[in-house]
Amino acid sequence: MAGKPLWRQAFDAVDRRVSGPVEAGARSDAFADALTVGWRLSRRMQREVERRTRHVLHLANLPTATDVRRLSEQVSALQRELRELQDRRP
Amino acid sequence: MSPSLAPADVRSRVERDVQRALQRGRNGLRYAAGTSRPKVGQTPKDVVWRRHKAELWRYRNDDVRLAPPVVIVHSLVSRSYVLDLYPGNSAVAFLLREGFDVFLLDWGVPDEADSGNTLETYADDGIPAAVAAACEAADTDEVTLLGYCFGGVLSLLSCARHPDMPVRNLVLMATPVDFTGMEAITSLVRDGRLDPEDIVEPAGNVPPEVVENAFRLLKPTAEVSQYATLWENLWNDEYMEGYQAMGQWTRDHVPFPGAAFRQTVEQLIRRNALMDGSLELGGRRVDLGAIRCPVLNVMAERDHIVPFAAAEPALALLGSGDADELRLAAGHVGLVAGRAAAKVTLPGIAGWIADHSEPV
Numbered sequence: 001m002a003g004k005p006l007w008r009q010a011f012d013a014v015d016r017r018v019s020g021p022v023e024a025g026a027r028s029d030a031f032a033d034a035l036t037v038g039w040r041l042s043r044r045m046q047r048e049v050e051r052r053t054r055h056v057l058h059l060a061n062l063p064t065a066t067d068v069r070r071l072s073e074q075v076s077a078l079q080r081e082l083r084e085l086q087d088r089r090p
Numbered sequence: 091m092s093p094s095l096a097p098a099d100v101r102s103r104v105e106r107d108v109q110r111a112l113q114r115g116r117n118g119l120r121y122a123a124g125t126s127r128p129k130v131g132q133t134p135k136d137v138v139w140r141r142h143k144a145e146l147w148r149y150r151n152d153d154v155r156l157a158p159p160v161v162i163v164h165s166l167v168s169r170s171y172v173l174d175l176y177p178g179n180s181a182v183a184f185l186l187r188e189g190f191d192v193f194l195l196d197w198g199v200p201d202e203a204d205s206g207n208t209l210e211t212y213a214d215d216g217i218p219a220a221v222a223a224a225c226e227a228a229d230t231d232e233v234t235l236l237g238y239c240f241g242g243v244l245s246l247l248s249c250a251r252h253p254d255m256p257v258r259n260l261v262l263m264a265t266p267v268d269f270t271g272m273e274a275i276t277s278l279v280r281d282g283r284l285d286p287e288d289i290v291e292p293a294g295n296v297p298p299e300v301v302e303n304a305f306r307l308l309k310p311t312a313e314v315s316q317y318a319t320l321w322e323n324l325w326n327d328e329y330m331e332g333y334q335a336m337g338q339w340t341r342d343h344v345p346f347p348g349a350a351f352r353q354t355v356e357q358l359i360r361r362n363a364l365m366d367g368s369l370e371l372g373g374r375r376v377d378l379g380a381i382r383c384p385v386l387n388v389m390a391e392r393d394h395i396v397p398f399a400a401a402e403p404a405l406a407l408l409g410s411g412d413a414d415e416l417r418l419a420a421g422h423v424g425l426v427a428g429r430a431a432a433k434v435t436l437p438g439i440a441g442w443i444a445d446h447s448e449p450v
Contacts, residue, residue: 011318019311036283076202
């Protein structure tokens with residue numbers, strides 16, 4: 001403590017008082033509930049935005065994120081099949 | 091004690107402060123511009139085995155004095171370079187200097203094609219094949235298997251499911267077995283607020299930001315204190331090197347393969363199946379009692395990710411007659427990186443492995 005500058009000593013004193021309650025808050029049921037609601041809402045919003053943009057992009061005959069994802073899923077499925085074949089090779 | 095007011099002392103303090111202010115300015119600019127990032131994972135190595143994205147690296151060592159070789163199994167959610175951070179701060183380099191032949195099993199960065207990887211993929215395929223490859227490369231019959239964090243869980247599962255695997259010693263570092271002891275990080279999925287399907291992204295994996303934020307929530311104010319410490323030590327080149335390397339690593343997580351995540355939530359977290367012996371993989375029950383080789387369980391006193399309560403019960407679950415515990419004054423990462431690692435933790439771990447090894 002002796003070698004620490006005054007500003008750091010003051011910072012540490014505040015940190016000691018604040019960090020405990022903040023950590024306890026982050027571990028509370030109320031925070032977990034809030035986080036869950038926030039998480040679900042953001043997922044729902046993401047889906048909604050995707051749904052609406054998909055409609056517009058398809059009108060202009062442009063691929064959407066969902067189309068790219070489907071393609072990517074197909075490529076991954078192919079990759080997995082290739083791996084299985086590779087693994088079976090003596 | 092108040093500082094001396096003798097003119098010579100005052101002058102030297104002023105000179106020191108001016109010098110530090112200049113260095114602080116220089117390092118601050120470099121930090122902001124990102125031009126002084128240390129190069130990580132620099133210890134020379136060769137890839138001796140590869141399967142899909144997993145690679146087994148053998149670190150070059152012309153002075154191997156102890157056998158069997160040490161095979162390190164890294165976690166699934168972070169980058170393995172934490173074990174070889176930079177010259178002067180590398181667990182791998184420490185083990186090499188101690189005379190070990192060191193291998194590291196790196197799982198790579200999973201993508202959509204790996205989303206179907208299960209715990210069996212790692213425990214039944216990856217680890218046994220990598221151990222066999224290490225034995226072949228080192229021309230030996232056995233290895234010491236060292237699992238860090240979730241890599242320790244995978245090592246436990248692998249050893250339990252493959253008792254014939256040539257593992258002479260098993261070292262578990264910060265390895266959770268009692269997941270009720272990890273309440274803080276698991277509560278959202280344990281209590282059913284969120285299901286794995288809510289977290290797994292469309293590509294099939296858990297995004298790395300989720301893992302990073304989960305760790306961040308354990309100590310929400312830690313980042314602010316780290317910035318204060320950074321300002322205090324901004325003048326110190328050595329500190330800056332370590333800070334930047336660690337900072338890079340803590341923001342550099344990898345996706346958790348979705349299938350393995352679902353198993354982890356359902357079996358390890360919700361059912362705590364390692365503790366009651368009900369864990370089933372591939373339709374077969376996992377019997378940790380089948381592990382009979384010498385085991386060292388290394389735990390860190392200040393580990394907020396895998397606290398004592400989560401790691402401590404491991405030895406009681408195993409069938410080993412030669413089981414030791416090492417409790418070290420360090421944090422989760424401090425076990426393998428930083429000053430405490432070089433002075434306290436790594437010598438303790440290397441000493442135990444050396445006692446369970448033989449001269450070449």
